[in-house]
Amino acid sequence: MTNDDLAHQALLRDIGRRLQLTSHGEACLVDRGLVAIERIRCGGDRRWERRVPTGPGDHDTSFHLATPRASAGIVATLCNGSWPLGDAVETTANVPIADRCRACWRAAVGDNPLALALIDLADELAVEDRGRAELREAARAEMLGETECSC
Secondary structure: OOHHHHHHHHHHHHHHHHHOOOOHHHHHHHHHHHHHHHHHHHOOOOOEEEEOOOEOOEOOOOEEEEEEEOOOOEEEEOOOOEEEOOOOEEEEOOOOHHHEOHHHHHHHHOOOHHHHHHHHHHHHHHHHHHHHHHHHHHHHHHHOOOOOOOO
């Protein structure tokens, strides 16, 4: 079992213990939050697309919620971006949260305050994950002797 698996199991046990202490109303709130997270995570029936780069410096790191507009010959995104209809794209229904265009995501949920709060929370967690990844990489490099000694 990896450290991530152990941390996941410990977190699930802790959440379960804390849920037992909640009132019925609080448990219903948690349930609605989990349903909202599931909808956001799955993306519903939406397709997330990222235009494939055509040359150096031409890349988009985010997947967008896009709609083909044949009459205009473009694919339009919810963040007001677009690309020519014939361009190659990567398409997925279940894109990782960190790879989603935040503007498209916010436009998709509209003014749903719970969904917007969850998107903000996802942004905070992604920033923390990136910070931890940098620390893990620095620790790995130090353990393997890939860094210069500052002694």
